[in-house]
Amino acid sequence: xxxxxxxxxxxxxxxxxxxxxxxxxxxxxxxxxxxxxxxxxxxxxxxxxxxxxxxxxxxxxxxxxxxxxxxxxxxxxxxxxxxxxxxxxxxxxxxxxxxxxxxxxxxxxxxxxxxxxxxxxxxxxxxxxxxxxxxxxxxxxxxxxxxxxxxxxxxxxxxxxxxxxxxxxxxxxxxxxxxxxxxxxxxxxxxxxxxxxxxxxxxxxxxxxxxxxxxxxxxxxxxxxxxxxxxxxxxx
Numbered sequence: 001x002x003x004x005x006x007x008x009x010x011x012x013x014x015x016x017x018x019x020x021x022x023x024x025x026x027x028x029x030x031x032x033x034x035x036x037x038x039x040x041x042x043x044x045x046x047x048x049x050x051x052x053x054x055x056x057x058x059x060x061x062x063x064x065x066x067x068x069x070x071x072x073x074x075x076x077x078x079x080x081x082x083x084x085x086x087x088x089x090x091x092x093x094x095x096x097x098x099x100x101x102x103x104x105x106x107x108x109x110x111x112x113x114x115x116x117x118x119x120x121x122x123x124x125x126x127x128x129x130x131x132x133x134x135x136x137x138x139x140x141x142x143x144x145x146x147x148x149x150x151x152x153x154x155x156x157x158x159x160x161x162x163x164x165x166x167x168x169x170x171x172x173x174x175x176x177x178x179x180x181x182x183x184x185x186x187x188x189x190x191x192x193x194x195x196x197x198x199x200x201x202x203x204x205x206x207x208x209x210x211x212x213x214x215x216x217x218x219x220x221x222x223x224x225x226x227x228x229x230x231x232x233x234x235x236x
Contacts, residue, residue: 005048026099033102039089039114042122052128058114059087063133066091066165068120068153069140071216073101078212079136080110086133087112091120124161132165135172139216142178154185159192168236173208175229177220182228194232204228 022030039058041047055064063086070076070090080088090113092098098117105113116123140153153159154174166172172194174185190196198204207213207229217227 006050008044008048020096022096022099026096026103029099029102029106030095033106034098034115034117037102037105037113037115039116039123040126042116042118042126044122047126050125053126055087055128055131059112062087062112064089064131065134065136066127066132067136067138068158068162069137070101071097071139071214073097073104074214075136075138075212076101076113077104077108077110079210080113081108082210084110084112087114089114089116089123091116091118091123093118121158121161124165127165129164130167133167133170135162135166135170137173138175139214139220140174140176140181142176142181149180149184152181152184154181154188156188156192159188163193163234166234168234170234172232172234173230174232175207175217175227177217177225177227179228182230185230189230189232193235195235197231197233204230 039055040053041051042053058064065079065083065086065088067076067079067088067090070092071094073090073092076088076090079086090101092101092115095117098115101115137153142152149155162172172189174189176182176185186196205226205228207227208231211229220227
């Protein structure tokens with residue numbers, strides 16, 4: 001039997017890794033706090049065999065949730081505060097957002113969080129099958145031009161590994177203010193092994209009971225766009 005490590009896939013990344021110059025305090029958060037919040041060996045250099053992360057050891061056997069692209073971290077910290085019996089992993093490649101999150105974690109003093117400052121596809125590689133109890137995709141990059149729609153998260157490249165790591169019956173929440181993103185989500189997500197749970201208009205017009213409005217949602221509301229809240233369940 002071959003013992004060779006898996007070959008690293010070619011993955012294009014189209015978003016931003018860094019924005020404005022970080023504040024001194026944010027640089028401090030990154031240097032002092034980020035390493036201790038790692039979910040484990042995710043990057044290919046430290047884990048070329050793609051050995052799965054031990055989530056039971058990471059979160060002492062708690063159920064684990066995942067937020068894909070946490071932005072400034074408002075929702076991630078909110079969920080961690082409201083659910084101390086849950087472990088939550090956030091994945092975000094934009095280092096300015098990661099630094100903002102770390103500041104919020106310090107102020108909130110939550111301890112049930114892990115942070116992957118990179119591409120969630122690399123994290124999917126090392127998450128065990130059927131290990132995640134809930135996932136969030138909140139105001140993802142809309143990639144509005146039609147030729148860029150294949151870059152959106154709601155494509156098979158992302159949805160298939162997401163479905164693999166979610167437990168049967170796990171909930172997947174999507175929030176967006178872009179009508180065409182809603183269209184593509186409703187076309188692609190059910191085909192990846194999910195059921196849309198809406199029974200009427202209020203089920204996608206009203207936010208979830210435990211929702212906290214993020215900076216991205218507030219911007220959408222100021223600019224006159226309508227948020228949509230889509231809830232799916234992993235089949236199985």
